[in-house]
Amino acid sequence: MINLISLCQNAEKIGISGHIRPDGDCVGSTMGLWQFLSRRFPEKKVEVRLERPSELYDFVPGVSKIVDNEDDVVYDVYFVVDSVPERIGMAEKYYNAAKIKVNIDHHITNEGAGDMCYIDAGASSASELVYDLIKEADPEGEYMDESLAKTLYLGIIQDCGVFGYSNTSSKTMRIAADLISYGFDFPKLIDETFYEKTFLQNKVLGEALQKSVLCLSGQFIYSILTREDIDRLGAGEHDFEGIVNQLRYTKGVKAAAFLHEIPEGGYKVSLRSGGDVDVAKAASAFGGGGHVRAAGCTLKGTPGQIVERLTAQISEQL
Numbered sequence: 001m002i003n004l005i006s007l008c009q010n011a012e013k014i015g016i017s018g019h020i021r022p023d024g025d026c027v028g029s030t031m032g033l034w035q036f037l038s039r040r041f042p043e044k045k046v047e048v049r050l051e052r053p054s055e056l057y058d059f060v061p062g063v064s065k066i067v068d069n070e071d072d073v074v075y076d077v078y079f080v081v082d083s084v085p086e087r088i089g090m091a092e093k094y095y096n097a098a099k100i101k102v103n104i105d106h107h108i109t110n111e112g113a114g115d116m117c118y119i120d121a122g123a124s125s126a127s128e129l130v131y132d133l134i135k136e137a138d139p140e141g142e143y144m145d146e147s148l149a150k151t152l153y154l155g156i157i158q159d160c161g162v163f164g165y166s167n168t169s170s171k172t173m174r175i176a177a178d179l180i181s182y183g184f185d186f187p188k189l190i191d192e193t194f195y196e197k198t199f200l201q202n203k204v205l206g207e208a209l210q211k212s213v214l215c216l217s218g219q220f221i222y223s224i225l226t227r228e229d230i231d232r233l234g235a236g237e238h239d240f241e242g243i244v245n246q247l248r249y250t251k252g253v254k255a256a257a258f259l260h261e262i263p264e265g266g267y268k269v270s271l272r273s274g275g276d277v278d279v280a281k282a283a284s285a286f287g288g289g290g291h292v293r294a295a296g297c298t299l300k301g302t303p304g305q306i307v308e309r310l311t312a313q314i315s316e317q318l
């Protein structure tokens, strides 16, 4: 395991990034690491370079301090968390220029990159791995407090579906037990970040369900929202979370895909499965990745062409 203290004690500048379109685990793990390192090493420059997360996560300490990618800084240590280095967008130049490159991740498709890595595909979340590293660096919990505990707990619940997905282990539960002992209001956190949707998000979900198509003898379901649909609904990039899971909960379905057209062009594809289909394998075939039951990629082409390619990949596994 990486020792954060020996790794960082001689560094002056430390950088942290997570993947583009940051989700709750990405926010929890990057901000959790940032909170710990900036508290443990107050004399050092510790910075997070990340795409703007959903406003839902504005309460997380550190989010308001995310730096943009305008300047050139050579970091002594650079952490890529919850991602491969190729998926951190504009921040990749800082990773490439950094003196020591570190990769912390739980995606099965991540083969490990950089000078040091802590990759465990068995972990529920990158936040769980950051907890491990903090525990190792600070066994007495001197730098752990309510807000750091809440930040890591946020990341864990987002990636393990509030302990409902198969990536939840007894270790995940033990870590969660330790974290809630710091006293934050966890039922409120779960409601407000996992279950609660805005009126618009529910409308978008409704539209996606209306448009869904069941194929491969009822085993594959997909739904597509084009730019036209998205503009008509008035939806933004943060309004699609959770849709693919709802599609997957259709009786008889073994794999689900939700596609939405993205501002950069092409479609973001989110894939989910109940375990019989390896969606990480399907996503990898298109240059994406993820986990057996949850994966993603981006694809160019018309919705018809994309669906044809996806259906062929899924069908191969049924």
Ligand code: AMP
Pocket: 019, 023, 087, 107, 109, 244, 269, 270, 271, 287, 288, 289, 290, 291, 294, 295, 296, 297, 298
């Ligand atoms: P999403 O459908 O975006 O919620 O992603 C599901 C899982 O797959 C998450 O763990 C993502 O981090 C991962 N994932 C999504 N897109 C990609 C990609 N292009 N490359 C690697 N992993 C991805």
Ligand code: MN
Pocket: 019, 022, 023, 024, 025, 026, 082
């Ligand atoms: Mn993530």
Ligand code: MN
Pocket: 025, 026, 082, 106, 124, 125, 126, 159
């Ligand atoms: Mn994750």
